[in-house]
Amino acid sequence: MVLKFLSVCFFIAALGFQAVLFAQQQEDFELSSINFEGNEGFSDSELESVLLSKETPWWFWKFLNSFSGLGSPPEYYDSTSIPLDIISLKSYYSVNGFFLAEISYSYNIDTSARDAELTYFIKEGPAFTYGDNQTYGLEALDENLFTQVRPLLHPALDVRYSQEDLNLRFESIVVYLKDFGYMLIEFDSTVISIDTVKHKTSMNTYFNLGSRYLYSEVKIEKEGEGKDLVSNEMIRYVTNINVGDAYSVENIAKSRLRLARTGLFNSINLRGVIEDTIKNFVPLLITGNIGPLNELSPEVFADNELNTFNLGVGASYIRKNFLGDARKLTLRVRFRVTDISNIRFSSGLFEKTFQSEIDLSMLLEQPFLFTRSISGRLEGYLKSYNISSVEYRNFGSILTLTVDMPSYTFINVLNPYLRVDHLAWEVPNFPVELDTFAVDSRTFTTSLGAEVGSNNTNDLFYPTRGRIISLISEIASSDVVWEFREHNTNELKEITDDLGYYYKLQLSLGLFLPVSKDNFTVFGIKAKTGYIQMIKGGPDLISPSQTFFVGGSNSVRGWRARELIPSDQIEYISAPGLNDELKIRGGTFLIEGSFEYRRKFEKEYGFAAFIDYGNTWNGYKKIRWDQLAVAIGTGIRYYSPIAPFRLDFGFKFYDPADKKFIFEKSVFKSMQFHFGIGEAF
Secondary structure, three states: HHHHHHHHOOOOOOHHHHHHHHHHHHHOOEEEEEEOOOOOOEEEHHOOOOOOOOOOOHHHHHHHHOOOOOOOOOEEEOOOHHHHHHHHHHHHHOOOOOOOOOOEEEEEEEEEOOOOEEEEEEOOOOOOOEEEEEEEOOOOOOOOHHHHHHHHOOOOOOOOOOOOHHHHHHHHHHHHHHOOOOOOOEEEEEEEEOOOOOOOEEEEEEOOOOOOOOOEEEEEEEOOOOOOOOHHHHHHHOOOOOOEEEOHHHHHHHHHHHHHHHHOEEEEEEEEEEHHOOOOEEEEEEEEEEOEEEEEEEEEEOOHHOOOEEEEEEEEEEEOOOOOOOEEEEEEEEEEEOOOOHOOOOOHHHHHOOOOHHHHHOOOEEEEEEEEEEEEEEEEEEEEEEOEEEEEEEEEEEEEEEEEEOOOOOHHHEEEEEEEEEEEOOOOOOOOOOOEEEEEEEEEEEEEEEEEEEEEOOOOOOOOOOOEEEEEEEEEEEEEEEEEEEEOOOEEEEEEEEEEEEEEEEEEEEEEEOOOOOOOEEEEEEEEEEEEEEOOHHHHOOOOOHHHEOOOOOOOOOOOOOOOOOOOHHHHHHHOOHHHHOOOEEEEEEEEEEEEEEEOOOOEEEEEEEEEEEEEEEHHHHHHHHEEEEEEEEOOOOOOOOOEEEEEEEEEEOOOOOOOOOOHHHOOOHHHEEEEEEEOO
């Protein structure tokens, strides 16, 4: 008996050892691929995003992870994850209307390559569509409000059921009604019944509407160094919320933004005091910390103006509540070095590539102008800078109005503006082979325009869904003076002075599509076009600063900033190749766009792969598709708490200058790298 007992124990121990050994061996097999068969309603990437099992990453990310915290570690085949994967897949199909989906699997282990393949076989079954829908709890709504939310409550009967779609609809109803006084409205639940014969879903949806609240009073609690220098009456006026108004989340957000624009507050908060409600009245509480009204501070800054990466230093003086009414006055001086990434320190190239700018500016901001739904910004500036051996002097002013637009409407951006701008430029060392050249030219431009747009993206720094539409339109007059001088004597030969009128249009579109459920992968599309049409005079009367340039860190990244300009020239830049070298003037017609794949492999780190295209022409009739520059490239990202920082490597895939593809030339000679702040679009 003892011998039999010991034999059984030994046999069990051996089986256990083999099981452990097999489990350990499984962990050594990398999961090289996850495949799906039979999925017609959803892509492989959509289904893979809900699985516990993960494909092992690309070798480069594994290599990077092996010696740093970047990249991604290898992923291994684990048979215990398969039942959980099947549950996740069935759940995903169910919440998207495929209630009868069946899932099976198979796997293949390659012991020599030490990897494994996993395949899921899917029988989706019929897609269930929406059926009858009964809603309870919104009976107290007036007819007008109920008419607005009715389309969200009743999806079309031929649309496939989607739990995510329903959640978005119900969330939209809650958000919408909170702007009309229903402060405590909540979505309760949905009871769903499925008809397996008709393949329909019937729903009973329940809301807790609550009372419609009005403001009973506006309370203000101030603290901080400047609390006694800012009156409660001024705060109430800027807030623009009055006793008797209906509670509105959107109005509270807009009021908070208006108060923040004044710069008076170190912190500001507005909320309805739910615990102090009486019947259907609620007090509004404004709490804020008010700092000093005078600030003098140095600064070190970086930006992407003119599609180049720039670094600079400066100092600013800020006077808050300037002359009352919450105005803010800012005086600023800045010095910056532009296009840092393209400075060459070798002999003879430094003077050509070193570009700098001195900028003096005065900014006056008014949180309300004409009406409390419009804020105003008046800026005056004086700049001196150089680009490609050309020295520029620029001064002017711009008045910009920001109109508060409802966030739920299609058009939610409206910024009219009036600009007055004087630009003078000269070429100190013009080419000796020219008999004459316009070495001292200037333009005086007055333009009236507006930016109209629509933005519903879900994130400022890393949007994963939504779209951006922007249309800038303006009408302008431009007074242009050219001074032609003799090359040998530098004596004035001729002065040309003329006045032109034109209109300018610029349309930009951005679309962001999520690729993965974790919102770490996104596909972005940008398309941009611009057009300048003369009303009176020729295109030579347009100020160079108003023309279009392509190339740079936010444009076609295989080229430097301002590098893609028309090959044909106008009267005052008539020498062959001169504008190509000096980059004085761009084109009057623009085509530009990008396709970009973005992926975060850590919360703070990511990479991108992109295709950019674009160029400029002097008029749409001169467009030639073989002149469209195309760049490809990749880049890395660091998502700091302040803003994303990026390093992009762009390659000239097709260069219209020589009409050659990247395969016909040295790859590295066609490379251009860019530093940038924020995403390219």
